[in-house]
Structures are given as C-alpha cells and as structure tokens.
Amino acid sequence: MAGDGLAAAFATHRAQLLRYLRARGAGEEAEDCLQDLWIRVQTVSTDMATDPRAYLYRMAHNLLLDRRRSEVRRGRRDTAYHDDVQAGGEADEAPAAERILIAREKLRRVEATLRGLGARTDHIFRRHRIDEIPQRDIAAELGLSLSAVEKHLQKAYRAIASLPRTDLFAHDVPIDGKGGAA
Amino acid sequence: MTVEDRRRADEALDWVRRLHDPEFVGWDAHLAWLEADTRNAAAFDAASAIVSEASEGLQAAGRWEGLPRPTNDNVAPVAPRRRYRGSLAGLAIAAGIVGVVALPTLRLHGARSYELRTGPGEHRSLTLGDGTRIALNGETRIRLDPAAPRVATVEAGEAFFTVTHDAAHPFEVHAGNAIFRDVGTAFDVQRQGAVTDLAVKEGAVLFDPDGAAVRIDGARAIHVEGGTAIVRNVASEEVGGWRTGRLSYRDATLAQVARDVARAIGRPVAVAPELAQRRFSGVVMIDPDHGLTLRRMGAVMGVELEPVGAGWRMVPPTR
Numbered sequence: 413m414a415g416d417g418l419a420a421a422f423a424t425h426r427a428q429l430l431r432y433l434r435a436r437g438a439g440e441e442a443e444d445c446l447q448d449l450w451i452r453v454q455t456v457s458t459d460m461a462t463d464p465r466a467y468l469y470r471m472a473h474n475l476l477l478d479r480r481r482s483e484v485r486r487g488r489r490d491t492a493y494h495d496d497v498q499a500g501g502e503a504d505e506a507p508a509a510e511r512i513l514i515a516r517e518k519l520r521r522v523e524a525t526l527r528g529l530g531a532r533t534d535h536i537f538r539r540h541r542i543d544e545i546p547q548r549d550i551a552a553e554l555g556l557s558l559s560a561v562e563k564h565l566q567k568a569y570r571a572i573a574s575l576p577r578t579d580l581f582a583h584d585v586p587i588d589g590k591g592g593a594a
Numbered sequence: 595m596t597v598e599d600r601r602r603a604d605e606a607l608d609w610v611r612r613l614h615d616p617e618f619v620g621w622d623a624h625l626a627w628l629e630a631d632t633r634n635a636a637a638f639d640a641a642s643a644i645v646s647e648a649s650e651g652l653q654a655a656g657r658w659e660g661l662p663r664p665t666n667d668n669v670a671p672v673a674p675r676r677r678y679r680g681s682l683a684g685l686a687i688a689a690g691i692v693g694v695v696a697l698p699t700l701r702l703h704g705a706r707s708y709e710l711r712t713g714p715g716e717h718r719s720l721t722l723g724d725g726t727r728i729a730l731n732g733e734t735r736i737r738l739d740p741a742a743p744r745v746a747t748v749e750a751g752e753a754f755f756t757v758t759h760d761a762a763h764p765f766e767v768h769a770g771n772a773i774f775r776d777v778g779t780a781f782d783v784q785r786q787g788a789v790t791d792l793a794v795k796e797g798a799v800l801f802d803p804d805g806a807a808v809r810i811d812g813a814r815a816i817h818v819e820g821g822t823a824i825v826r827n828v829a830s831e832e833v834g835g836w837r838t839g840r841l842s843y844r845d846a847t848l849a850q851v852a853r854d855v856a857r858a859i860g861r862p863v864a865v866a867p868e869l870a871q872r873r874f875s876g877v878v879m880i881d882p883d884h885g886l887t888l889r890r891m892g893a894v895m896g897v898e899l900e901p902v903g904a905g906w907r908m909v910p911p912t913r
Contacts, residue, residue: 431625465621522649544616565611
C-alpha cells in the first residue's frame with residue numbers, strides 16, 4: 413500500500429515541518445528539503461508507522477543529516493582537489509594512505525576513551541549508537557532504570573565531545589564555521 | 595568558549611543523544627529549543643557531526659553478556675564492522691537479533707541511502723526530482739541515494755525506468771556488478787539472484803559504460819550472468835508490459851514465465867522439473883482474480899496448475 417496515511421499526515425503537518433526545517437537552519441533550502449521529504453513520503457510503506465507525525469519529523473531529521481553529510485563529503489573532495497593543485501597537480505596515493513592511518517588512530521582513541529569509562533558505559537554507548545537499540549530496551553536488557561541508562565550515555569557523549577577536535581577531524585573542513593579543526 | 599557557549603554545546607549534545615533513540619517523540623520540545631536561539635541549530639549540527647565522526651567504525655555491542663574478558667592489546671583486530679545505518683540488510687539482521695526493534699523507524703534512521711520495496715504482487719511508481727520515473731514490480735527492492743541522484747540500484751526484482759535524459763549527467767542503473775547508462779531511454783531491469791536482464795523499450799542504454807560499452811538499442815535485450823552477456827531481440831511493445839498486467843513472451847522458458855507470474859500475483863508459482871525448460875510464446879494476462887489468471891495461463895500453455903500451499907505448481911496435463 414502506498415503511504416496514504418503518511419501523505420495525509422504530511423498535508424496536515426506541512427507548515428510545522430517547514431518550520432522545523434527552518435529552525436534547523438535549512439534557510440533557503442527548507443522548501444527544497446520539504447519537496448525531498450514529500451518524495452520520500454510517497455515512497456515509503458506506512459502500515460507500520462504507528463505515529464505518523466513523529467515518523468515525519470524523523471524523516472525530516474534524517475534528510476538533514478543526509479544533506480549535512482554530503483556537504484562534508486563535498487568539502488573533503490574540494491579540499492583534496494586543492495591540495496593536489498597546490499602540489500603541482502600530482503595526485504598520489506599518500507593522502508589516501510595517510511587518511512586511513514588517521515582514521516585508525518581516531519578509532520583507537522575513541523575506543524580507548526570509551527573503555528576508560530567502564531565496560532557498562534562502553535557497552536551502552538555502542539548498543540545505543542551503533543546497534544540503534546532504544547534506550548528503554550537497553551534498560552530492560554540490563555535490568556537498569558531508564559534514567560541510569562541515560563546517565564551512562566550522557567557520560568559517554570560528554571567524553572566523546574571533549575576529545576580534542578584534532579583527533580576527530582584531522583582532515584575535515586571546519587564544521588562550526590569557525591575553525592573546528594583547529 | 596563562553597559559559598553560554600558551553601551550556602549551549604552541552605544542551606546540543608544531549609539533544610543528539612535523545613534524537614538518536616529510535617523511539618524519540620519529543621519533537622515539539624526540540625523545536626522549541628531550536629527556536630529559542632538561532633545559534634542552537636549550528637550547535638546541534640556541530641555536536642551531531644562530532645558524535646557521528648567518533649562513532650564511525652565502532653563495533654556493534656550486541657547483547658550484554660557480562661563483563662568482558664580482560665582486553666589484550668595484541669589481539670588481532672576484528673574485521674571492520676559492517677555499518678548498520680543505511681543498510682537495510684544490516685538493519686534486518688539487527689532486528690533479527692533483538693526481535694523487538696521497531697522497523698519503520700530503523701528503516702529510515704540515519705540512512706544515507708534509502709531503499710524502496712514492494713511486497714508480493716504490489717506495484718508502485720515514483721518520480722525522482724529530475725522527472726525520471728521508476729515503476730516497481732512486485733517483490734522488488736531498489737536503492738536510491740540523495741547524494742547520487744542520478745543512480746538507482748536494483749537489488750532484487752524488476753523495475754521499469756523512464757529516464758529524463760541529461761547528457762552531462764547520464765542516469766545509471768546498477769544491478770549486481772552490471773552497470774547500465776542511459777542514452778535517452780525507457781527500459782526494464784530485472785534482477786534474480788546473480789542474473790540481470792535488461793530490455794530497452796525506447797532509446798538506448800550502454801552496458802558496462804566504462805569498459806566494453808555495449809550499446810543496446812530499442813527492441814533489444816541483454817542477459818548478464820557471471821562474466822558473460824548475451825544480446826537478443828525483443829518486441830519493444832512487450833518491454834515493461836507487466837505494468838499493465840500484460841506479460842508477453844517469445845520463446846521464453848516456462849520457468850521464466852512462472853517467475854514473472856509469481857511476482858505479478860504475489861504467490862509462489864512452481865514448475866515441475868520436466869516442464870522448466872519447455873518454451874512458450876504468447877501473452878499472459880494478469881487478472882485481479884488469480885484463479886482466473888492461472889486457469890487462462892494453463893489453457894494457453896497446455897499445462898495444469900495445481901494448488902500447492904499458498905501458491906500453485908505447473909504440472910504436465912493428466913489427461
């Protein structure tokens with residue numbers, strides 16, 4: 413079945429979704445994003461979407477994440493291109509090999525940081541972030557309260573966020589517009 | 595960083611955590627926070643990018659099995675984890691393990707590319723931003739990536755493409771290892787296991803555009819299996835006929851016909867081994883009444899269709 417329920421929900425919440433996209437800083441792109449969202453709405457099966465409104469917001473959020481990611485990738489490609497040009501147009505394998513090393517080093521640091529927080533926190537962070545298990549289910553699996561799981565996660569997020577930016581974004585364009593790589 | 599910036603960054607980070615939960619529903623509160631200060635959106639994006647970057651390559655946790663053995667730094671590194679996000683196959687595995695994951699949320703969650711699928715017997719069509727139209731036959735999966743809007747991947751099943759031609763940005767269809775590039779086209783792509791079939795209705799398609807660059811014009815079809823590709827003639831009016839419930843064949847095997855009919859009606863159609871390679875030329879009309887479809891088909895082909903489980907089986911006539 414095509415997503416009639418979702419399409420109807422889209423019509424109902426259209427203005428609010430546009431407002432959300434604008435609030436997320438989509439600016440002039442907002443209308444464009446909404447159009448993209450509409451295309452996706454028409455193509456997903458909704459028989460399982462119990463809360464169409466939350467589902468639409470989730471789609472809008474994912475759309476923005478997609479767009480940010482391709483911006484970063486584009487930035488990376490442009491940076492690589494400029495590096496090549498500055499090196500006299502002679503692209504070689506070194507930058508790629510170097511990037512792999514940097515990525516491994518980054519992963520090693522992140523893993524060490526998580527390990528340093530204790531096995532539970534490490535597990536809960538990966539269970540949430542990588543396995544994408546709802547926090548409520550993680551709590552049930554571990555016999556913890558939801559707020560205990562949230563505390564573990566907050567601890568892990570803070571530890572990750574306070575890693576030196578150079579460890580995370582060695583080859584990236586600034587992400588906050590004021591030299592995040594510095 | 596001022597105290598205010600620090601507080602903003604902390605709040606942003608906590609929103610990233612909350613939104614990452616597949617069951618998150620606090621969108622109104624999130625919107626209110628974003629609108630409270632125009633700088634909050636940038637802080638949220640920055641926090642989101644940091645956590646994504648840091649999570650890249652981390653291993654999945656799996657179910658908790660007690661405290662791990664003491665870690666040994668000399669242990670060989672585990673093969674890179676297949677990233678779940680954006681991969682429906684991966685998500686399906688994850689869902690299989692825990693059995694309680696809400697699939698609709700996961701299907702889209704953080705997906706860079708996304709998958710469109712149809713159920714058995716279901717048809718669906720969509721129009722891409724460039725005007726390219728894609729019609730999906732039953733039991734079909736295709737993958738689209740907003741970052742690469744001129745590429746569609748047929749993962750399984752059958753789809754008919756009516757491409758808006760743009761010489762500067764040719765449209766590509768990927769199926770397994772096969773790559774097809776449009777030269778102004780309407781064409782049909784079918785993927786069954788490791789076999790890919792493409793038939794051109796109008797215009798032309800380049801197969802393996804950066805290698806052999808085989809041009810397939812209208813009323814031609816190509817069959818790609820392993821390292822070989824065979825080009826043959828087809829009637830262009832037959833190409834994509836499934837969209838109107840009309841399946842036309844010229845010298846096709848009954849196994850092929852059974853597969854197409856099964857996809858069209860959404861029920862399994864088996865073929866007795868002794869019939870599988872028998873040839874058929876003609877038209878099968880798909881009727882909403884499946885029983886009628888099969889009776890007609892049996893009459894046209896000179897076979898009997900006996901009910902088996904949820905579907906049918908083609909057997910030689912008993913008389």
